[in-house]
Amino acid sequence: MALEPAAVEVEFFGLPRQRAGVDRCSVPAGPLGQILERLERALPGLAPDIIERGRLTRHTLIALDGHAVVEASDLERPIAAGQTLVFVSAQAGG
Secondary structure, eight states: OOOOOOEEEEEEOSHHHHHHSSSEEEEEOEEHHHHHHHHHHHOGGGTTTTEETTEEOTTEEEEETTTEEOOTTOTTOEEOTTOEEEEEEOOOOO
16 A cells, blocks of 8 residues: 655635636645745646745735745745645735
8 A cells, every 4th residue: 555645735715726727736745945846837827926936926825724824935934744725815905
C-alpha cells in the first residue's frame, strides 16, 4: 500500500477561484514559497494575477485554516500537513 504524501488543502474563492479553474486542490506540505510555486505550475491560470514568479500578488490574501491572514512575504513560513490555505481576493473600497 502506497502512502500519500503529507498534504495541505487549498481552497479558492472569488477571483482566485476564477483564475485557478477549480475550487480546491491539495499540494504537498512545505514552506509557503514552495507551495506557491507548485500552485503556479499546476494551475497556470493563477499567473500573473494571483501568483507571479512564486510570490503572491497584492490582489490576493491567504488565510491559514480560515482564521489568520498569512503574511505573503513570509515565504519560509512552514505550512503543515492537514492545514488549509484559503485564497481570497483582496478588495478595497466601500
